[in-house]
Amino acid sequence: MMGHQEVSAQLFYDFQIEDHVPADHILRRIDAHLDLESVRSALKPYYSNTGRPSIDPDLMMRMLIVGYAMGIRSERRLCEEVHLNLAYRLFCKLGLDGKVPDHSSFSKNRHGRFRESDVLRHLFETVVARCLSEGLVGGEGFAVDASLIAADANKQRSVSGEQWRSGQDIEMAGRAVQEYLAVLDHEAFGAASPVPPKFVAKSDPAAQWTGAHKGHAFFAYATNYLIDTDHGVIVDVEATRAIRQAEVGASRTMIDRTEARFGLKPSYLAADSAYGSAHNLAWLVKERDIAPHIPVFDQSIRTDGTFSRSDFTWEPERDRYTCPAGKELVQFHRTYQTPRSGITKAGQRLYRASTKDCRVCPLKEQCCPKATVRKIPRDLNEDSRDVARLIATTPAYARSRDRRKKVEMLFAHLKRILKMGRLRLRGPNGARDEFLLAATAQNLRKLAKLRPNPHKRPAFAA
Structure with missing residues (x-):
């Protein structure tokens, strides 16, 4: 029935x-x-x-x-x-x-x-400190990366970078515009790059117009995560413009702030090649004594069949390169009355072969077929790049490369599970608030998963 x-x-x-x-x-x-x-x-x-x-x-x-x-x-x-x-x-x-x-x-x-x-x-x-007390942060190795989050801004309501006037009346401007004007000199936003943006959103001028996803360009902010590679706990988060210079600067800010706040200093930092510039590697190696488990950002490799810089042997004790034919490349082939530094505006030293050596060299077509002599530029921080190259050949590098994927998993979780594909709030402060709350939620969910029964806290009660 x-x-x-x-x-x-x-x-x-x-x-x-x-x-x-x-x-x-x-x-x-x-x-x-x-x-x-x-x-x-x-x-x-x-x-x-x-x-x-x-x-x-x-x-x-x-x-x-x-x-x-x-x-x-x-x-x-x-x-x-x-x-x-x-x-x-x-x-x-x-x-x-x-x-x-x-x-x-x-x-x-x-x-x-x-x-x-x-x-x-x-x-x-406070939540990061809780993760520390629960033993979820080892502190030996950190990983850093950035991900783009679409801003609440419309291309149809934007103007070109040339039309934008940053000197507008701040008293009459909206909140997001006032926040943008306030961070013009901040290294994570206005001072990150001298290049004017192609488009500026009137509703959120701090958002960066970017086509980094190789598809349709859009306005975005970058959320930067610094994580511990043991369990993928987010130890710091920073909001920046969606450009590489700002993201690299954010990694330094987060490393310094984490050490000041929690006394955590990693022995190594894992990242992708966007963080592998000579300047950033030198900061890690020389100033912070952190091993860079980072692919070197290197544009010296040639694909036209001629010798790359790696085919030349560097002799630091004699300050010279030796070419595949056994000839030397030095900075100066004569003594100047007024000593020269030999440093270019790009922060490099140029090592040149002798004209008489190159003219009769049987390997010239493989070395410098369109130039009189071969020149090798060497960055002032090339020694730090060499440190990163040497680390890249070790088993520890292979392990950290695999553990670095945890930060990518966090970004996927952020967008797919927490549904943060687009920001609700506008301006640098709005992006910062959302990124902090999202990272807090991710750490709390990790605590709930890995430490479901903590010993030092009372049970859930209304």
Whole structure:
């Protein structure tokens, strides 16, 4: 017989949220690692001692974590989901009758006390410290990389770089424009490159017009991750323009900040060839004493069948190259009355063969068929490049190359699972806020997965 469900009328119900949320729910596991007391302390000076009580900042932080950890991109929808979802209510400590704040409260606090107190950076570092205490950060090796995230900007509402006027009235400009003008001298944005952008978005001028994905160009920011290669914990994150110079500069900022904040200094850094310039390798080797597990960015390899620079032997004790025919290439073939540095504007030294040697050399067609003599440029930091080349031949390099893929997996998780393919917020501060919250959510999810039963924290409670 077909059943028929009837609604039973009861005056009282014995209902506990805890009974209806699975014990292994990811938010239960996250809450076991979450400590917001220090966040409250950081925000306290930014609240008045008088007046009507505000929305609890603990509630707002928990709701933001729910949004970014569960891939809920809209704050309007987030408020609806927290209102309806029992697991979200339990995590946010709302109970059955707790009132969910209006979505506009997030915007007001974001542009006010959240940014003034830098509380989102504080929250992120609190979670990193938790990862450290749980033994998820080894500190021996780090990996760094950047990924492009589309900005909330439309090509149809942009102007060419030549038309853009950075000296516009800042008082009349929008918030995103004011933020752009404020970072014109910042190495992660305006000062990263002297080249003017091809297009500038009126709504978000700090976003970079880029075609790096080899498809349709778009406005984007770059999120830069510095991760520990043991478990892929994100130890630092930085927002920059979507250009290589800014991304390389961000890697240095993150390495220095991680050491200052947590006392972590890796013995090696793994990255792709975008970070393999001579200048960056010299900074790692000479200034920071970090082994670069990075492919050298090298344009000296020839593909036309003639000798490349690697075919010439470098003799550091005699400051010269030796060609395949056994002849020497030196900087100067005579003594000048006024000593010359021999350094070009590009920061290189030029080593030249003798004209009389090259003229009669039987290998000239394989060496310099279109030039009188062969010249070899050597960067001032070529010794650091040689260090990176030597490391690239070791088994340790092969292992770090495989472990570096963890940062790519984090970017895939960011875009596919957390659904951050496009930013909601505009301006450098908006990008920074979103990247910090997303990285915080990823670290919390990793804690929930790898340390589901922490020993030093009480169990989840409403």
